[in-house]
Amino acid sequence: MAARGKVVFDSERCKGCELCVNVCPVHIIELSKELNSKGYNYSQIKNGSDDKCIACGFCGMTCPDFVIKVEKL
Amino acid sequence: MPNVVYAKPKGMTDATTHYCPGCTHGIIHGLVAECLDDFGVLENTVGVAPVGCAVLAYNYFNCDMQEAAHGRAPAVATGIKRSLPDRTVFTYQGDGDLAAIGTGEVVHAAARGENITVIFVNNGIYGMTGGQMAPTTLLGEVTTTTPYGRSVEKNGYPINVCEMISTLEGAAYVSRVSVHDIKNIRKAKNAISDAFRTQIEKKGFSLVEVLSTCPTNWGYTPTEALTWLKDNMIPHYPLATFKSPWGVK
Amino acid sequence: MAKVLMKGNEALGEAAIKAGARYYFGYPITPQNEVTAYMSKRLPEVGGVFLQAESEVSAINMVYGAGGAGARVLITSSSPGISLMQEGISYIVGAEIPAVIVNVMRGGPGLGSIQSSQSDYFQATRGGGNGDYNMVVLAPESIQEMADIMQDAFDIADQYRNPVMIMADGMLGQMMEPVDLDKPKKEKKDLPPKTWATTGTAHHKGRNIINSLYLSPDALEKHNMDLKKKYDDMAKTQVRYEMYNCDDAEIIAVAYGTTARIVKNTIAMAAKKGIKMGLIRPISLWPFPQEPFDLTADKTLSYLSVEMSTGQMVEDVRLAVNGRKPVDFYGRTGGMIPEPKDILAHVENMMGGVCNA
Numbered sequence: 001m002a003a004r005g006k007v008v009f010d011s012e013r014c015k016g017c018e019l020c021v022n023v024c025p026v027h028i029i030e031l032s033k034e035l036n037s038k039g040y041n042y043s044q045i046k047n048g049s050d051d052k053c054i055a056c057g058f059c060g061m062t063c064p065d066f067v068i069k070v071e072k073l
Numbered sequence: 074m075p076n077v078v079y080a081k082p083k084g085m086t087d088a089t090t091h092y093c094p095g096c097t098h099g100i101i102h103g104l105v106a107e108c109l110d111d112f113g114v115l116e117n118t119v120g121v122a123p124v125g126c127a128v129l130a131y132n133y134f135n136c137d138m139q140e141a142a143h144g145r146a147p148a149v150a151t152g153i154k155r156s157l158p159d160r161t162v163f164t165y166q167g168d169g170d171l172a173a174i175g176t177g178e179v180v181h182a183a184a185r186g187e188n189i190t191v192i193f194v195n196n197g198i199y200g201m202t203g204g205q206m207a208p209t210t211l212l213g214e215v216t217t218t219t220p221y222g223r224s225v226e227k228n229g230y231p232i233n234v235c236e237m238i239s240t241l242e243g244a245a246y247v248s249r250v251s252v253h254d255i256k257n258i259r260k261a262k263n264a265i266s267d268a269f270r271t272q273i274e275k276k277g278f279s280l281v282e283v284l285s286t287c288p289t290n291w292g293y294t295p296t297e298a299l300t301w302l303k304d305n306m307i308p309h310y311p312l313a314t315f316k317s318p319w320g321v322k
Numbered sequence: 323m324a325k326v327l328m329k330g331n332e333a334l335g336e337a338a339i340k341a342g343a344r345y346y347f348g349y350p351i352t353p354q355n356e357v358t359a360y361m362s363k364r365l366p367e368v369g370g371v372f373l374q375a376e377s378e379v380s381a382i383n384m385v386y387g388a389g390g391a392g393a394r395v396l397i398t399s400s401s402p403g404i405s406l407m408q409e410g411i412s413y414i415v416g417a418e419i420p421a422v423i424v425n426v427m428r429g430g431p432g433l434g435s436i437q438s439s440q441s442d443y444f445q446a447t448r449g450g451g452n453g454d455y456n457m458v459v460l461a462p463e464s465i466q467e468m469a470d471i472m473q474d475a476f477d478i479a480d481q482y483r484n485p486v487m488i489m490a491d492g493m494l495g496q497m498m499e500p501v502d503l504d505k506p507k508k509e510k511k512d513l514p515p516k517t518w519a520t521t522g523t524a525h526h527k528g529r530n531i532i533n534s535l536y537l538s539p540d541a542l543e544k545h546n547m548d549l550k551k552k553y554d555d556m557a558k559t560q561v562r563y564e565m566y567n568c569d570d571a572e573i574i575a576v577a578y579g580t581t582a583r584i585v586k587n588t589i590a591m592a593a594k595k596g597i598k599m600g601l602i603r604p605i606s607l608w609p610f611p612q613e614p615f616d617l618t619a620d621k622t623l624s625y626l627s628v629e630m631s632t633g634q635m636v637e638d639v640r641l642a643v644n645g646r647k648p649v650d651f652y653g654r655t656g657g658m659i660p661e662p663k664d665i666l667a668h669v670e671n672m673m674g675g676v677c678n679a
Contacts, residue, residue: 005078017095017288017295023255040094058255060079064092064099072076086529116524119391122533131531137520139390140533142413145383148375152387152395153520155371156345160522178383181376 005055008069009044016040020059020068028052029059043067082106084115086135095295097285098126098194100252102133102165104262105192108269109136109161118161119153121146125167126200134165144175147182150189161272163190169199172208172232179238179280186243186277190268193234196285197306204290208232211309216290231309235282239315245277247315251284251307253299260312267317276318284310325500330465330490331356331398333501334424335364337472338396340503343422344370345395347384349377351403352436353492354426361396378403382410382423389419390532392519394476398424400492401442402433404450411485412451415549416534418518420479422472423457424488426495427630429657437657438492440579443634446487447608454546456553458482458560459607461489461578465499471605478560480513482552489607491630493580493659562605565614571600573669574618576639577628578604581660585628588662592669599669607635615642624648624672628665631655 084106131138146164268279286298375381429435627636
């Protein structure tokens with residue numbers, strides 16, 4: 001099934017708070033094992049899950065740091 | 074052409090905030106910024122920053138800003154609005170700023186029906202200074218100045234700001250909202266939007282109390298803190314629109 | 323233009339309006355309540371805004387807001403009310419906002435009395451609020467002089483982006499004198515435009531922020547050094563004083579405001595007794611005038627600071643005289659007014675006994 005949404009993370013802004021991880025209705029966000037330059041594990045789409053995004057925008061809405069841009073495809 | 078579902082609002086600068094990970098200040102900033110953008114008033118807006126965690130808000134809102142002394146933001150906003158009545162003027166204050174030292178200023182701005190918008194961020198604790206009791210700290214809550222839990226005998230009762238401000242005739246729009254889940258974030262945005270609409274349509278004083286988390290000083294993860302807010306704060310601080318120029322259901 | 327007989331409090335309000343002030347935020351306190359009443363009636367007549375705040379704390383923060391948004395703002399109060407404003411004044415200085423603040427002094431400390439005093443000299447000239455700062459502090463002796471310096475006060479405030487304080491006292495506020503409010507005074511043409519004011523990003527380049535918080539120490543030190551440059555310039559260019567009968571004075575009194583007028587009467591009485599007495603009248607309390615002391619220290623025998631306090635300006639007199647001649651003090655306080663005969667008796671004592679006529 002083709003992806004309905006595209007999510008872009010500005011990882012340098014991320015503080016690893018996991019609000020987006022827990023709000024995503026299709027559970028496709030996780031914290032990476034890597035650190036950004038602030039020292040946080042930043043959020044990202046799980047490997048292979050890009051096509052599952054439903055473009056609800058919840059992740060962007062709940063992110064306190066404006067990390068996430070959500071587009072409907 | 075991609076259809077943007079969510080992006081950083083124009084009302085926010087590019088600065089990354091100093092707020093703790095998962096602090097709901099960021100969410101609330103975004104809602105205020107979106108509303109200013111939606112109404113097309115961003116370039117004619119002056120915001121007033123408090124003393125508290127949001128003291129650096131003048132770096133984050135993408136409009137002219139004034140930094141007020143602790144508690145004085147509604148007076149500063151009054152000075153701005155009375156001299157520039159066609160600008161949109163808002164204050165952004167925490168529970169120490171508004172409900173402790175600033176009770177006089179906010180009550181009188183409301184009583185005067187000052188045509189400004191007050192965004193009141195209530196997380197029941199003093200964040201910036203390291204977790205002391207706030208006027209809105211719940212009974213029994215442990216803070217650095219109530220290590221045995223807030224007691225009525227020692228510290229009295231918490232203050233319900235919306236209920237108090239609603240008794241004033243000059244207060245035109247008063248609403249309490251929360252940002253602990255998407256449904257409530259949407260309702261919070263609607264309330265903040267109605268508050269600014271109250272100002273723009275010159276209907277009087279507007280105040281939105283936004284229940285918020287302080288993961289660091291509550292001692293919870295950001296997600297746990299949202300649950301704590303829902304389970305503990307909402308029973309004491311009911312979510313409602315108390316007054317509105319368009320009627321209250 | 324004709325002179326009108328006016329109460330000091332009302333004249334200062336009208337003078338502020340003539341100087342371009344269109345915003346007044348105040349709170350009732352004796353002995354300056356006529357200012358609030360006058361401004362509440364007059365400002366709407368000239369398209370201005372009067373607002374009675376809920377306290378002086380709130381009022382001075384309204385001045386911060388309006389001044390930061392580019393308005394010409396006047397605020398008046400009296401001693402305990404000025405105490406309440408100290409936080410706001412410190413913020414106004416730190417955020418570089420122009421404003422004119424008038425203190426119609428009354429007796430203190432604390433609630434004190436409602437009669438005249440000059441016991442806020444330290445509060446005005448030594449800061450009062452927290453931090454390193456100064457304000458130009460002007461002390462008129464008559465209602466006419468008050469009206470004259472009002473235009474200057476607003477211009478100085480705008481020029482430096484710093485508040486200016488005018489010291490009156492209960493007598494000056496309450497007395498009625500003839501005053502010509504239309505003495506031609508035009509706004510300084512070379513005042514910088516207020517491109518820094520928070521009028522909204524549509525109205526100027528970039529984003530304007532009015533703020534006194536500088537969390538990084540080197541930024542705050544730089545800010546303080548920049549402020550200091552302003553004060554150093556004020557110290558050079560804003561000194562005002564009057565020298566009265568100093569030419570061959572054996573004893574020189576130092577007094578300001580209404581006390582100076584009482585001293586002038588004393589000088590006339592002294593002359594009848596063959597005592598050559600003069601007066602240095604600082605009109606700027608800050609910057610305190612050094613020059614008249616340099617001009618007189620060699621020739622005079624001693625100085626006498628006369629104040630309605632227990633001795634505040636006398637410290638600046640001692641600093642200015644710098645040990646060259648003795649400096650004595652005579653004062654009444656608590657609202658009591660010094661009388662010429664008592665000042666003269668003190669002078670005679672200083673001269674070694676009563677002089678025969």
